[in-house]
Amino acid sequence: MKTKVLLLFTAIAVMSCGSHSKKTVSQAQSQQLDDLMANKSFEIVSDWASPLATSSLNSVANAGLMGPGSNAGHINLIGNSNYLRIEGDSVSAYLPYFGERQMGGGYDSDNGNIQFEGVPEDYEISQDEQTKRYEISFKIRRKAENFTVRAILMPNLSSTFNVNSSQRFPIRYQGKVSKISKEE
Template structure:
């Protein structure tokens, strides 16, 4: 019987240690509203005078594509946005013989522009809509305090695609 209690005691001890480690590794949902780095990022983004350069494209059904050497950008200036993002994935409709037609492009004043701060997650989300010819585009850009930007583009003619990049200070 002594061995049974010894084994049980060790087992309980290991469980307690593992439980403590798991609890300690859990993410803290702290509010970053007063964090200086977060506030600086919010001010930069709120002015809508910045640029994003993407390093990766993440098509829905395919592997990540490194965008090194592929021109791409999202540029907010005054009250307009200029978007040029190479597209990798399935296109359901539209398109033509224009070589630039393969990219996701938008230039103009965005519709339904919305900026949403999320201090609980330490991010700022930018939502807007745009269109080009017969294609309607929905953009969701999430910006983190370290300057990392994630852009999701949903189209009426293509698969959704996500881009990973960084905020370019101007």
């Protein structure tokens, strides 16, 4: 009897290890992303920011100055205004920045946020036919600061994008892609 129970338990364990759930994407979501990309009019609103967790940022986190659910490497942005928009051949962004500035900055009105607007350089968009995800990359300049952005948009309308700057440590944002909201 013990042998049968052990054999049954082993068989269940092996089968459960072999089967994992695969996230399914609805055809409607995938088509919505294709339409947004074809129209070149969409925005990404981020729920999370992931800055480079330096010793200074860890000190801030250890002092208890991060919001609920946040730590030095993963900061909750829900409720904070932010966006990355692409409209035709123009891009604009207003993104809260958490991290260290390497140089420059001065007394600008951006309050330390990442902000830019204009026609980017080296704008490229490609789609992986197998995964149906889109990859967008571009460079843009604001005053004395240069930004390089690389975004990945998934068929389930989730997104992740990295912002590298000439004056700041890199940061990654995670959120959702959608039509541009008319509220501003």
